Amino acid sequence: MVSDSQVAELVTQETRARIYEYVKRHPGVHKTQMERELKMAPGNLAYHMRRLSEAGMVKSLRYGLRTFIFPADLFGEKQEVLMGLLTLTTPRDILLCILETPGITQKELASRLRHSAPTIWWHIDRLARLGVISRKRDGRTVVYQVIANPREILSFIRHYQPGTWERWASRMHDISLMLAAEDRKDAPE
Numbered sequence: 001m002v003s004d005s006q007v008a009e010l011v012t013q014e015t016r017a018r019i020y021e022y023v024k025r026h027p028g029v030h031k032t033q034m035e036r037e038l039k040m041a042p043g044n045l046a047y048h049m050r051r052l053s054e055a056g057m058v059k060s061l062r063y064g065l066r067t068f069i070f071p072a073d074l075f076g077e078k079q080e081v082l083m084g085l086l087t088l089t090t091p092r093d094i095l096l097c098i099l100e101t102p103g104i105t106q107k108e109l110a111s112r113l114r115h116s117a118p119t120i121w122w123h124i125d126r127l128a129r130l131g132v133i134s135r136k137r138d139g140r141t142v143v144y145q146v147i148a149n150p151r152e153i154l155s156f157i158r159h160y161q162p163g164t165w166e167r168w169a170s171r172m173h174d175i176s177l178m179l180a181a182e183d184r185k186d187a188p189e
Contacts, residue, residue, distance in 0.1 A: 016048050023058055023069050027160060028083035030066045064126075081130055082148055083156055090115065091123050092161070096168060098133060099150055099175050103143040150179055 022038060023029060035045050052058045061068045061080050068084035085091040093113050098104055110120045127133045132148045154172060158165050165172060
């Protein structure tokens with residue numbers, strides 16, 4: 001007969017295995033999303049996440065008020081920052097707009113994304129401080145470029161944000177074509 005403590009340990013291991021598999025399938029997921037999708041109480045999830053972290057299986061990255069969870073040793077620090085940003089709607093949409101239209105201005109971003117200029121500025125400032133985009137003064141305006149690897153951004157979205165990939169399908173295709181054209185232009189003859 002199995003004791004109560006053995007049952008509790010088995011359930012705990014199953015719970016941690018379920019959490020770890022979820023994190024592997026959704027790297028960069030934030031804790032509130034995990035609570036919702038795994039239907040776990042915050043304290044219960046925090047306990048198991050702490051145990052997984054102590055075992056060296058997962059690690060977390062804090063960005064603003066959110067904590068993003070990753071499988072340990074799977075991604076580099078810059079990749080983790082990028083993947084965490086891609087789980088957030090506004091930073092992801094800003095990145096994709098800048099990829100789609102290099103040299104876009106804050107005013108154009110605000111108009112396209114239907115956000116206020118201060119909201120766009122707040123996100124742009126954070127993206128620039130994280131080294132994901134650059135700002136360049138062009139006369140009286142400031143234009144923006146993505147300095148993170150564009151192919152990596154598209155790959156992360158395609159593999160880990162399939163809903164976004166589907167919503168932006170035609171635009172992703174256009175971005176991919178633009179990158180391919182740049183490759184041909186840069187290739188030695």
